[in-house]
Amino acid sequence: ADAENLSLLTHPLVLALLKYKWNSLGRYVYYLALIVYAVFLCLLTLFITYTxxxxxxxxxxxxxxxxxxxxxxxxxxxxxxx
Incomplete structure (x- = not known):
């Protein structure tokens, strides 16, 4: 990342857009992926343990x-x- 373009991410309009995107869809996708990964990890651990x-x-x-x-x-x- 360029240091000169990094200051663009701290602009209030960009911060508001990122917050809106996170609140509208981002967190649901993130938490769904986290739950799927946790279930997969548990099932893989059980499979390896009992096989x-x-x-x-x-x-x-x-x-x-x-x-x-x-x-x-x-x-x-x-x-x-x-």
Whole structure:
């Protein structure tokens, strides 16, 4: 932004127009977008939290597949079976 044109935004007519646009439509669009984003973020968090990891690790000693998501979700955060 040019510093010389920045003073145009502080003109009372421009400020009145911006306030009118915000009060007429701007805030509704802003708050609707905010609500949609918050719902999306909550749903994405729930999906990531409750979806098991799509990978497993092969345990060489036990000759079986180890589910890492089950091991890490119990709170110990240590994979002793690998």
């Amino acid at each position: 098991p990891a799509p990978f497993n690790v092969y345990n060489e000693t036990g000759k079986e597949m180890v589910d890492l998501s089950a091991l890490l979700s119990d709170g110990s955060a240590a994979c002793t079976d690998i």
